[in-house]
Amino acid sequence: MKLLRILMLVLIASTFTYCSDDTTDDAMEQTDDNGDNGDNGDNGDNGDNGSSEEGDALNANTVADGLRISGATQITAAPPEATGGIDFTFDDAPSALVGEGFEQNISSDDIFNGVYLIISDVDGNIADSYYDIPADALNGRSSSDFGNLSINRNRINEMSRMIEFGTLDVGFASSIPAGRFCYSVCVYDDAGNISLPQDVCIVVESFGGNDDLLGVWNLQSETVIFEGETTTVGIGDEDCDTFNLGCNNGDTVTVEDCVTIDVLRFTFNADGSYTFVQRISEPLDFDASQENCEEVLDEDGFYEYTSNGAWAYNNSSQKLLLVENSFTDNDNGDVDSETFPAGEGEVFFDLPIEISGNTFTLSDLDDVETIIITMEKE
Structure with a gap:
């Protein structure tokens, strides 16, 4: 599944920094700040039929073992230590859907050769394995969020495009239910540089919801x-x-x-x-x-x-x-x-x-x- 734009949080450990999340509570708080406490005003929701605002906290290993990422290698080991020397950015927080997954745009002024993806639960417990995703496994594409909805395709073709970026396409197996989890992303290059991690916590939504x-x-x-x-x-x-x-x-x-x-x-x-x-x-x-x-x-x-x-x-x-x-x-x-x-x-x-x-x-x-x-x- 392909999805757009992610929330950016750079996290640095006090002694050394792995490409992982040590402050998932902060990331979850930041994600919650994007919404509200369930009072949606005139948004048409009666408070009972919306998708879960938080949902159950998911086990990190359950999520990690249930991911489907084309071209990626799942490695059972501690994630590599960040060195700096390369950087990247996310867009807005993603949406994720049961049985489908989520999509994450990654852009950088630097040329990167791959991505490390580390899964954790909302309490900061990291999964026993992480993913190494080569850059050529990313989907290098951009589009208007409306896709085919815009009636004037010439205007869409004139829109600016990001140059150095890729889309991390993460699919879910049926073993991943609705709920919450967090992940960290680092990019790396062929010189051995590993970026500082950027973190986000997301909610896996069930179908429908309003x-x-x-x-x-x-x-x-x-x-x-x-x-x-x-x-x-x-x-x-x-x-x-x-x-x-x-x-x-x-x-x-x-x-x-x-x-x-x-x-x-x-x-x-x-x-x-x-x-x-x-x-x-x-x-x-x-x-x-x-x-x-x-x-x-x-x-x-x-x-x-x-x-x-x-x-x-x-x-x-x-x-x-x-x-x-x-x-x-x-x-x-x-x-x-x-x-x-x-x-x-x-x-x-x-x-x-x-x-x-x-x-x-x-x-x-x-x-x-x-x-x-x-x-x-x-």
Whole structure:
């Protein structure tokens, strides 16, 4: 499973520092500070149907033995001692889902050759084994948190990307239940440098978690703020963007790409499953325009994306996590589909959500672009 952004805590032991967590209580307190004590105001939760804000403390060895990390080696020994000389950063705290796992972006100004992952319980007891994960086993990718939700794919393509980073993709076996645990991460290079550890404690969420989300939700409006320009559209509204398209012969041509949202719908089920369907009309034929180096339109042009998977609502952080287990992508008749193995689903998004009666709002904000999606219940 792939997931985004982690909370950063650098921990240094008083005598020597392993790539491990010696102050998990502090990390857990920091994680709890991101949420509240269960009073969620107008967020649509009645205090009884949200996912557990803390859950049971999990045994470190149970978690460590239940991880599934492609390309990693599980080593039964004390973790290596940190030396410094290399550094890295996390993003926000991750969400984790039973039977799936979590995803962690790691970025650094230094070139690193691998990652050490050490599991501990919330009291700081370290597992008997740790993981050595080579850098080439990380997923080097970045994307908008909204993925396919943004109607203007050209704007998304223009967004800035991190250069030196990887995504740590951690899957869960069925032996890992809902609950809490902590982990430490160090990066290392081929010169023998091992970074100081960074720590985070997370809650493994069960499926579902908020009955107010159950049902079918259709797009009410999408607002995109990009380079000071605000665009708001709803179902049936046309949004146009003029830009220079690179041609196959090396020249460029000015084209207008007009997109209309025909359908954008979420269905959340009581068993923790979801279905997302998006269909847009898009007359611009990119391939033909590039080939002929002139604007070529196909009035029947469309793009459709269907996603199926599991959803979880985090009561304390008030975030909605969608893990995609299968998708079908239909770009004007060119169909691509994939079903992921159990425990290896893709994160569709993990975003703050505000629930108010028959509407909810998802927000994705960064330094480049802001996207706000408002959905209305049928």
